[in-house]
Amino acid sequence: MESSGQHVEGRRVPGLSERLSWCMANRLDPDGDKWTDASLAVALTKRGVKTSVTFINTLRRGVKENASFPVLEGFSRIFSVPLEFWSDERVAKVVMRPRDLPEALAEELAELSRRDPEELAAVLDLASRLLQQPEA
CATH class of the missing domain: 1.10.260.40 (lambda repressor-like DNA-binding domains)
Structure with missing residues (x-):
């Protein structure tokens, strides 16, 4: 404290x-x-x-x-932002600049940010890991 x-x-x-x-x-x-x-x-x-x-x-x-x-x-x-907002650039970008995303996705993520910030962080983490995987 x-x-x-x-x-x-x-x-x-x-x-x-x-x-x-x-x-x-x-x-x-x-x-x-x-x-x-x-x-x-x-x-x-x-x-x-x-x-x-x-x-x-x-x-x-x-x-x-x-x-x-x-x-x-x-x-x-x-x-009302996820704790990861402060340390994760991806989370900060989604919260601060949702217009960089397709409109429907930006609205969905903004709603998720307000309703369940921890879930937003988990979704972004999963998406990031999936995007980093090599294509089969």
Whole structure:
């Protein structure tokens, strides 16, 4: 758990800034407003992950790229994205740029992302493995 004023460094998460900024701009808070650094820090703290506005700001701006598992898990729950969104470029691409896919598939994956983020990650993992297999 994060303690106020002191943060567990966690591991480096390339692309965290871009993904966090995207979520804050494209996912609405419970009041229907865009997220701010302050509202996100409060939401995380309510979920038991004590953090500060400054810490959120440094992650969003890319000053820091390290985040602990509880922070990433909190972000996933708050923004309704799979945990793999933060570390897997394929998952992030589907969530952030569904228009790059055929329309019906994009709609289906977006619905799956909202309904069951873990299932979306499993589907993308399976598809990736199948695409990497040599043709018989």
